[in-house]
Structure formats: C-alpha cells, structure tokens
Amino acid sequence: MNAAPPPLTGSPPADERTLRTQLAACYRIFALLGWTELIYNHITVRVPGPERHFLINPFGLHFSEVTASNLVKIDLQGRTVDTSDWPVNPAGFTLHAAIHGGIDHAHCVMHTHTTAGCAVAGSQAGLSPDNFYAAQLHGRVAYHAFEGITVHAEEGPRVVQSIGHAQAVILRNHGLLSWGVSIPQAFAYLWTLQRACEIQVAGAALGPTVPVPEAIQRRCTAVRSTLRRRARYV
Numbered sequence: 001m002n003a004a005p006p007p008l009t010g011s012p013p014a015d016e017r018t019l020r021t022q023l024a025a026c027y028r029i030f031a032l033l034g035w036t037e038l039i040y041n042h043i044t045v046r047v048p049g050p051e052r053h054f055l056i057n058p059f060g061l062h063f064s065e066v067t068a069s070n071l072v073k074i075d076l077q078g079r080t081v082d083t084s085d086w087p088v089n090p091a092g093f094t095l096h097a098a099i100h101g102g103i104d105h106a107h108c109v110m111h112t113h114t115t116a117g118c119a120v121a122g123s124q125a126g127l128s129p130d131n132f133y134a135a136q137l138h139g140r141v142a143y144h145a146f147e148g149i150t151v152h153a154e155e156g157p158r159v160v161q162s163i164g165h166a167q168a169v170i171l172r173n174h175g176l177l178s179w180g181v182s183i184p185q186a187f188a189y190l191w192t193l194q195r196a197c198e199i200q201v202a203g204a205a206l207g208p209t210v211p212v213p214e215a216i217q218r219r220c221t222a223v224r225s226t227l228r229r230r231a232r233y234v
C-alpha cells in the first residue's frame with residue numbers, strides 16, 4: 001500500500017525562534033482539538049543544523065501549558081542540549097528520535113493516542129478507504145506492528161523501515177503518527193488521517209459502507225497532492 005511519494009514541498013523555517021513559536025502554537029491547537037493524552041504524547045521539530053537536535057514538550061505539562069520558551073531542545077540520544085528545568089519523556093523521545101534521525105525530510109513528527117486513531121490502529125482491517133478523507137490517503141499510509149511501549153532504541157530502524165515514504169502512519173494497537181518537512185505539512189497529514197478515523201469509527205455503527213472504487217481513491221489522492229503543491233505552507 002506504500003506507493004511512491006508525492007514530491008516534498010515546502011521548507012522548514014530557518015531559525016529556532018520561529019520554530020519554537022510555531023511548535024508551541026501547534027501544541028495549543030492539538031489541545032483545542034482534544035488531541036491530548038494528559039502529559040503524554042509529543043510533537044517534535046528539528047532545529048537547523050547538522051546535529052539533528054529537536055524541540056520536544058517538557059515532560060509533566062499538558063499541551064495547553066507548552067510555550068515557545070519551555071520547549072526542551074534535545075539530541076538524538078535524548079540529552080538536553082541547552083539548560084532546561086524540565087525532563088523529557090524517554091518513551092516520546094525514542095520514537096521521535098528514530099524518525100528525525102532516520103528520515104532526512106522528517107523535520108516535524110507528530111504522534112497521538114486519540115480514541116478514533118487507536119480504534120482504527122487496533123482493528124484488523126485498518127483504515128478503510130470508504131470516506132472522503134481516507135480516499136485522499138490512497139497508498140500514503142504505512143503500518144507498524146506493535147512492539148510494546150516504545151522505549152527501546154533497537155525498534156527505531158524497524159519503525160523507519162515500516163514508514164518508508166509514507167507520511168501518514170498507523171502504529172498498530174497504539175495510535176497515529178505523521179511527519180513532514182514542516183509543522184503545517186505534518187499537521188495536514190495527521191488532520192486528514194484523524195478525520196478519516198473519526199468517520200470510520202462513527203460509520204461502523206451504521207452498517208456496511210458505500211465502497212469508494214480504487215480509481216476514485218487514486219484521483220482523490222492526486223487532487224490532494226496537487227492542492228498541497230499550490231498551498232503556501234504545506
């Protein structure tokens with residue numbers, strides 16, 4: 001199901017200050033949307049430079065409490081680069097570090113445990129293509145098998161291999177994930193995947209769905225890619 005990717009467009013902002021502001025705003029948007037899990041889950045973004053340092057939320061704060069200045073900058077081993085009063089969640093850093101380190105264009109990585117996302121991640125059939133949003137992700141969704149809570153670095157290469165070129169990812173028995181060259185691009189993928197899961201879960205109570213032919217799915221995905229290339233940010 002993991003087809004050739006569309007061209008990657010957009011570029012991450014050049015300076016850490018802008019990235020901190022964008023990322024903090026993104027955490028607040030997730031909170032507004034209800035995509036939160038107490039003090040858990042993460043959105044991360046790489047800062048400019050060859051070291052692949054990235055910003056992550058302080059462990060212990062709700063998404064609604066994240067600010068540009070309390071984001072913690074860490075390296076791929078989870079070590080704090082600058083001084084910070086906050087620790088980071090080892091489970092969060094491990095998954096995100098694997099993707100930041102293993103996929104060159106993965107400047108931003110988002111991961112959620114929403115109810116709809118977890119429900120689809122745990123269903124044998126996975127994501128159904130039979131709704132407006134899922135049809136825009138034909139061949140763009142990757143799956144990774146559950147190996148337990150992600151605290152072991154040795155799972156990292158397997159996660160990267162599972163993802164391939166797909167920017168929308170379903171972590172089996174776990175949740176949803178997306179990555180992008182920028183925060184807006186990663187958000188656009190996660191939002192589409194989340195909407196697809198919400199509609200699939202709601203529709204499951206209504207009986208069989210109306211199938212979307214594969215040719216129509218391909219067309220929907222192509223249109224989405226075209227729109228993405230025209231968009232200013234994604």
Ligand SMILES: [Zn+2]
Nearest residue numbers: 111113174175
């Ligand atoms: Zn998780």
